[in-house]
Amino acid sequence: MSQSQAAPLVAAGPPKRAAALPPDERRQMIVRATLPLLLENGEMVTTRQIAEAAGIAEGTIFRVFADKDELIAAAVDQALDSAPLEHALAGIDLSQPFENCVFRAVQILQRRVVDIWRLSSSVGTRFQEHARRPVSDIDALVALFTSKEEHLSVEPVMAARLLRAFTLSMTHPMLTGEATPPAMIVELFLHGICARDEPC
DSSP, X not given: OOGGGSOOSSOSXXXXXXXXXXXXXXXXXXXXXXXXXXXXXXXXXXXXXXXXXXXXXXXXXXXXXXXXXXXXXXXXXXXXXXXXXXXXXXXXXXXXXXXXXXXXXXXXXXXXXXXXXXXXXXXXXXXXXXXXXXXXXXXXXXHHHHHTGGGOSSOHHHHHHHHHHHHHHTTOTTTOSSOOOHHHHHHHXXXXXXXXXSOO
Protein backbone atom coordinates (compact mmCIF):
# COMPACT_ATOMS: atom_id res chain seq x y z
CA MET A 1 0.00 0.00 0.00
CA SER A 2 1.49 3.36 -0.98
CA GLN A 3 2.03 6.32 1.34
CA SER A 4 -0.45 8.30 -0.71
CA GLN A 5 -3.16 6.03 0.70
CA ALA A 6 -2.44 7.10 4.29
CA ALA A 7 -5.25 9.06 5.93
CA PRO A 8 -5.25 12.42 4.09
CA LEU A 9 -5.65 15.69 5.94
CA VAL A 10 -7.62 17.20 3.07
CA ALA A 11 -10.64 15.47 1.57
CA ALA A 12 -10.56 15.31 -2.21
CA GLY A 13 -13.30 16.62 -4.47
CA PRO A 14 -15.18 19.51 -2.79
CA PRO A 15 -18.89 19.60 -3.62
CA LYS A 16 -19.83 21.33 -6.88
CA ARG A 17 -23.06 22.62 -5.44
CA ALA A 18 -24.18 22.87 -1.85
CA ALA A 19 -27.39 21.21 -0.78
CA ALA A 20 -29.61 22.66 1.93
CA LEU A 21 -27.88 21.71 5.18
CA PRO A 22 -28.34 22.36 8.90
CA PRO A 23 -25.98 25.11 10.20
CA ASP A 24 -23.48 22.70 11.79
CA GLU A 25 -23.23 20.61 8.64
CA ARG A 26 -22.94 23.70 6.46
CA ARG A 27 -20.13 24.92 8.72
CA GLN A 28 -18.26 21.63 8.34
CA MET A 29 -18.75 21.65 4.58
CA ILE A 30 -17.28 25.16 4.32
CA VAL A 31 -14.32 24.18 6.49
CA ARG A 32 -13.62 21.10 4.34
CA ALA A 33 -13.67 23.25 1.20
CA THR A 34 -11.30 25.75 2.84
CA LEU A 35 -8.50 23.32 3.79
CA PRO A 36 -7.10 22.60 0.30
CA LEU A 37 -7.31 26.31 -0.53
CA LEU A 38 -5.30 27.16 2.57
CA LEU A 39 -2.59 24.73 1.51
CA GLU A 40 -2.49 26.34 -1.94
CA ASN A 41 -2.93 30.02 -1.08
CA GLY A 42 -2.28 30.37 2.63
CA GLU A 43 -4.20 33.03 4.53
CA MET A 44 -4.42 35.10 1.33
CA VAL A 45 -7.23 32.81 0.19
CA THR A 46 -10.36 34.83 -0.53
CA THR A 47 -13.87 34.14 0.65
CA ARG A 48 -14.91 34.15 -3.01
CA GLN A 49 -12.53 31.26 -3.71
CA ILE A 50 -13.88 29.41 -0.68
CA ALA A 51 -17.49 30.00 -1.73
CA GLU A 52 -16.81 28.72 -5.25
CA ALA A 53 -15.08 25.61 -3.89
CA ALA A 54 -17.96 24.97 -1.50
CA GLY A 55 -20.64 25.63 -4.13
CA ILE A 56 -22.31 28.38 -2.11
CA ALA A 57 -22.90 32.10 -2.32
CA GLU A 58 -20.12 34.14 -0.71
CA GLY A 59 -22.58 35.70 1.73
CA THR A 60 -23.39 32.25 3.11
CA ILE A 61 -19.93 32.11 4.67
CA PHE A 62 -20.71 35.14 6.81
CA ARG A 63 -23.93 33.62 8.06
CA VAL A 64 -21.81 30.87 9.60
CA PHE A 65 -18.53 32.63 10.43
CA ALA A 66 -17.99 36.16 11.72
CA ASP A 67 -15.11 36.74 9.30
CA LYS A 68 -12.45 34.98 7.25
CA ASP A 69 -10.08 34.73 10.23
CA GLU A 70 -12.66 32.77 12.21
CA LEU A 71 -13.09 30.41 9.26
CA ILE A 72 -9.34 29.88 8.91
CA ALA A 73 -9.05 29.22 12.65
CA ALA A 74 -11.86 26.66 12.40
CA ALA A 75 -10.13 24.98 9.46
CA VAL A 76 -6.86 24.74 11.39
CA ASP A 77 -8.70 23.32 14.41
CA GLN A 78 -10.37 20.67 12.27
CA ALA A 79 -7.11 19.73 10.55
CA LEU A 80 -5.49 19.15 13.93
CA ASP A 81 -8.29 16.93 15.17
CA SER A 82 -6.66 13.61 16.02
CA ALA A 83 -9.81 11.55 15.30
CA PRO A 84 -8.93 10.83 11.62
CA LEU A 85 -5.42 9.79 12.67
CA GLU A 86 -6.84 7.46 15.32
CA HIS A 87 -9.28 6.04 12.78
CA ALA A 88 -6.57 5.39 10.19
CA LEU A 89 -4.28 3.69 12.71
CA ALA A 90 -7.16 1.65 14.11
CA GLY A 91 -7.82 0.40 10.58
CA ILE A 92 -4.47 -1.37 10.32
CA ASP A 93 -4.92 -5.11 9.90
CA LEU A 94 -3.26 -6.50 13.03
CA SER A 95 -3.26 -10.03 11.65
CA GLN A 96 -0.31 -9.01 9.49
CA PRO A 97 3.27 -9.65 10.61
CA PHE A 98 4.52 -7.16 13.20
CA GLU A 99 6.89 -5.41 10.79
CA ASN A 100 4.09 -4.87 8.27
CA CYS A 101 1.91 -3.29 10.94
CA VAL A 102 4.68 -0.91 11.98
CA PHE A 103 5.35 -0.04 8.32
CA ARG A 104 1.71 0.92 7.80
CA ALA A 105 1.70 2.97 11.02
CA VAL A 106 4.79 4.86 9.85
CA GLN A 107 3.11 5.66 6.52
CA ILE A 108 0.11 7.12 8.32
CA LEU A 109 2.22 9.08 10.80
CA GLN A 110 4.43 10.48 8.04
CA ARG A 111 1.44 11.70 6.08
CA ARG A 112 0.13 13.41 9.19
CA VAL A 113 3.49 15.13 9.88
CA VAL A 114 3.78 16.46 6.33
CA ASP A 115 0.17 17.63 6.11
CA ILE A 116 0.28 19.47 9.43
CA TRP A 117 3.59 21.09 8.53
CA ARG A 118 2.21 22.25 5.18
CA LEU A 119 -0.87 23.72 6.83
CA SER A 120 1.08 25.45 9.61
CA SER A 121 3.47 26.91 7.04
CA SER A 122 0.60 28.14 4.89
CA VAL A 123 -1.46 29.99 7.47
CA GLY A 124 1.34 32.08 8.97
CA THR A 125 2.17 33.17 12.49
CA ARG A 126 -1.21 34.74 13.31
CA PHE A 127 -2.75 31.28 13.48
CA GLN A 128 0.12 29.44 15.14
CA GLU A 129 -1.69 29.47 18.48
CA HIS A 130 -4.36 27.26 16.95
CA ALA A 131 -1.68 24.81 15.85
CA ARG A 132 -0.51 24.17 19.39
CA ARG A 133 -1.87 21.06 21.04
CA PRO A 134 -0.81 19.16 24.13
CA VAL A 135 1.00 15.97 23.22
CA SER A 136 -0.97 12.90 24.22
CA ASP A 137 -0.72 9.21 23.48
CA ILE A 138 -2.42 7.91 20.35
CA ASP A 139 -4.69 5.15 21.64
CA ALA A 140 -4.80 3.23 18.37
CA LEU A 141 -1.01 3.18 18.15
CA VAL A 142 -0.73 1.93 21.72
CA ALA A 143 -3.31 -0.75 20.87
CA LEU A 144 -1.22 -1.84 17.89
CA PHE A 145 1.82 -2.42 20.09
CA THR A 146 -0.28 -4.02 22.80
CA SER A 147 -1.49 -6.58 20.25
CA LYS A 148 2.14 -7.38 19.41
CA GLU A 149 3.49 -7.15 22.94
CA GLU A 150 5.41 -10.43 22.66
CA HIS A 151 7.79 -8.68 20.24
CA LEU A 152 8.57 -5.79 22.59
CA SER A 153 11.31 -5.09 25.09
CA VAL A 154 9.45 -2.00 26.38
CA GLU A 155 5.86 -1.28 27.38
CA PRO A 156 3.42 -0.67 24.48
CA VAL A 157 2.91 2.95 25.52
CA MET A 158 6.66 3.58 25.36
CA ALA A 159 6.92 1.80 22.00
CA ALA A 160 4.14 4.01 20.62
CA ARG A 161 5.81 7.17 21.90
CA LEU A 162 9.19 6.15 20.50
CA LEU A 163 7.79 5.34 17.06
CA ARG A 164 5.90 8.62 16.93
CA ALA A 165 8.96 10.65 17.97
CA PHE A 166 11.30 8.73 15.65
CA THR A 167 8.97 9.12 12.69
CA LEU A 168 8.57 12.85 13.35
CA SER A 169 12.33 13.40 13.55
CA MET A 170 12.92 11.46 10.33
CA THR A 171 10.09 13.16 8.41
CA HIS A 172 9.60 16.81 9.43
CA PRO A 173 11.01 19.12 6.72
CA MET A 174 12.57 21.37 9.38
CA LEU A 175 14.45 18.45 10.90
CA THR A 176 15.53 16.54 7.80
CA GLY A 177 16.21 17.63 4.26
CA GLU A 178 14.13 14.84 2.81
CA ALA A 179 11.71 12.48 4.49
CA THR A 180 13.21 9.08 5.24
CA PRO A 181 11.40 6.24 3.42
CA PRO A 182 9.01 4.30 5.68
CA ALA A 183 10.90 1.04 5.17
CA MET A 184 14.12 2.58 6.48
CA ILE A 185 12.35 4.06 9.51
CA VAL A 186 10.90 0.65 10.31
CA GLU A 187 14.27 -1.06 9.88
CA LEU A 188 16.06 1.40 12.16
CA PHE A 189 13.23 1.46 14.70
CA LEU A 190 13.02 -2.31 15.02
CA HIS A 191 16.65 -3.30 14.50
CA GLY A 192 18.81 -0.24 15.21
CA ILE A 193 21.92 0.86 13.36
CA CYS A 194 24.16 -2.12 14.07
CA ALA A 195 24.73 -4.60 11.28
CA ARG A 196 22.67 -7.71 11.96
CA ASP A 197 25.63 -10.02 11.51
CA GLU A 198 27.98 -7.91 13.64
CA PRO A 199 27.91 -7.47 17.44
CA CYS A 200 27.51 -3.92 18.67
